[in-house]
Amino acid sequence: MSYSAKIGPSILSSDLACLGSECVRMMECGADYLHLDVMDGHFVPNITFGHPMVECLRSCVGPDPFFDMHMMVSRPEQWVKPMAAAGANQYTFHLESTTNAGNLIKEIRETGMKVGLAIKPGTTVEELAPWAGQIDMALVMTVEPGFGGQKFMEDMMPKVSWLRSQFPSLDIEVDGGVGPSTIHKCAEAGANMIVSGSAVVSSDDPRSVITMLRTAVSEAMQKRSLDR
Ligand SMILES: O=C(CO)[C@@H](O)[C@H](O)COP(=O)(O)O
Numbered sequence: 137m138s139y140s141a142k143i144g145p146s147i148l149s150s151d152l153a154c155l156g157s158e159c160v161r162m163m164e165c166g167a168d169y170l171h172l173d174v175m176d177g178h179f180v181p182n183i184t185f186g187h188p189m190v191e192c193l194r195s196c197v198g199p200d201p202f203f204d205m206h207m208m209v210s211r212p213e214q215w216v217k218p219m220a221a222a223g224a225n226q227y228t229f230h231l232e233s234t235t236n237a238g239n240l241i242k243e244i245r246e247t248g249m250k251v252g253l254a255i256k257p258g259t260t261v262e263e264l265a266p267w268a269g270q271i272d273m274a275l276v277m278t279v280e281p282g283f284g285g286q287k288f289m290e291d292m293m294p295k296v297s298w299l300r301s302q303f304p305s306l307d308i309e310v311d312g313g314v315g316p317s318t319i320h321k322c323a324e325a326g327a328n329m330i331v332s333g334s335a336v337v338s339s340d341d342p343r344s345v346i347t348m349l350r351t352a353v354s355e356a357m358q359k360r361s362l363d364r
């Protein structure tokens with residue numbers, strides 16, 4: 137097993153006027169990485185921020201925190217180089233947003249960033265499967281992308297279980313409505329990278345929530361390895 141349990145707060149739910157200090161706070165509370173949601177108002181019905189903000193966040197937090205860019209945009213090809221230059225570490229694009237995933241994967245790799253591939257709830261995991269050998273991470277959305285604070289879609293868990301059974305060492309991320317009450321489903325299905333927005337950011341004790349989420353994933357991983 138080459139993957140590990142990692143918790144990445146989504147800062148979309150934080151006070152957007154204080155994004156830099158919110159990123160620092162999340163890292164101080166034990167986050168393993170930061171999940172940055174980029175929305176263009178076209179691929180999804182909401183707008184967030186782009187590479188100039190990412191560049192500012194990078195200067196604010198320093199070189200170490202890993203930035204997982206969740207690119208909810210219609211033309212993901214357009215932002216690969218700007219995001220790499222701004223300090224992004226992983227470029228996670230949506231399979232639904234491109235007609236040439238193979239070329240995009242190559243372009244992302246050429247910048248030195250890692251490659252993430254996301255699917256919306258209506259996209260089957262079989263459509264993602266042909267690319268699984270070429271990516272670093274698969275993101276199974278557990279809400280319709282666009283907004284934080286939505287209800288977790290448990291019916292996405294068979295996608296995660298299937299991916300884990302087919303690709304035992306792939307990083308598998310879940311995103312949307314994940315928190316203490318839904319983490320066990322994700323962990324049992326085999327997700328190891330956990331995005332959590334409102335449950336972490338709005339908590340009075342984000343450190344405890346992050347620790348709880350990581351423990352749930354680690355215990356499920358241990359159980360899977362004993363069962364084998
Ligand atoms: O990409 C998205 C939404 O489109 C997510 O990253 C959410 O921002 C996560 O927030 P919660 O659902 O955990 O509150």
Ligand SMILES: [Fe+2]
Pocket residue numbers: 146171172173206311331
């Ligand atoms: Fe996201």
